[in-house]
Amino acid sequence: MIDSMRKAIDEVPLLSPSASQLLQVNADPHCELEDVIAIVRYDAALTARVLKVVNSAAFGLVHPVESVDRAVSFLGGWMVVSIAVADSAARLFQKPLTGYEGERESLWRHDLFAAFAAREMARHGRTPVPAQTAFTAGLLHDIGKAIVSDFLRGTSGRVLNDISEGKMSDYLAAERQLLGAHHAEVGFELARSWGFPEVLQQAILLHHQPELADAEIRPLVYAVHLGDIVAMMGGCGTGSDSMQHHLATGYADCFDLCPQALEQVMLVAQMEFTKAEASLASAKEAGS
């Protein structure tokens, strides 16, 4: 990895304590909603945001929700994690991905879509896949692009040419050749410096190579990998690298997917993503 990129990782501010705790809780397949409520309750700013989101027009509630318990129960753990991460790492998620010719917020939109798609994919696992963890890992899987993008400026056209001419196998290989590390490796370094749970670190590192994950977390990493692909197919990519990554075909060992099942995953992820995006945006406009 080039030195300036390592320095950029070191300079990224830490996540808020609440966001870090929520990631820890959500990485545990046995986590309960009460664990999430307990974290939100002791963070006034997060409580205010959660209440704004649940009462936003996107959910169309007739009677306003005024308690944290009811708000978290209604939204679900995944929305609370999304709110906490969006607030805590807004600078990273919202910046334009210039190196990928991606618009402002394209990283956030992609990760949020991929999170819902990974969660839906978890329902099709041949063995149980923790949906909450799949969502959280999906939400964070491309965080490395926020760093890598700054070092890829002006390379998109050349990289796409190299891929189409067969000189590079995919965008991941091109990033590695240009910078000495690709976005998944950089995301892993960031996740490690932020003290993410091990399962999230591994999902971020291996989301393009899920076949390399340890057997016990492999279905989860495949869910994130497939969620990433579905988000790109659904038009929520991060720019020039959209659909320029390989599908890890070993997914069929972990997931029972027919064309109709995949279309259902796409549809539900799209609907949930649209609702979540609207509620987060309107809560922001409401003056948070």
Next chain:
Amino acid sequence: MKELILGVGDLGASKDPGVVIKTFALGSCVAVILYNPATRAAGMVHVALPDSKINPEKTRERPGYFADTGIPILLREMAGLGGRSDGRRIIVKLIGGAAIMDKNDVFNIGKRNLLAIRKLLWVHGLGAIAEDVGGNHSRTVSVKVDSGAVLVSCPGRGQWQV
């Protein structure tokens, strides 16, 4: 120029010459673009999936999401702007329907979208005169109502006319 922005599953038609109809980031989705040179009306639907049977609720809420429900409604919208109601003399262009890098039937939603759309168009006596479909890239597309000119762009690949 005023922009009429269509999200996933949206459809719209206009004969206001100052309007550009636009939709962003078609991955496996397909934009079906209609242009009637006689009335100078243009329309577009952003189709995400081929068949509405998988979710009747979504179909009611956003029929443009599916090829089988979106295209007939777009044809009606176009007819409402004047011209023949059977769709004849309408120019059709198809944009999108991209695939992932690897051959995989399950994940080729773009191909299934295109098959369903072509079949629907055929039923209405229509066929595309121009297509920019398939490949492994996401496309943003716009159509100028005054001329029917279709412009496609993609990050890292620039823009081109179809």
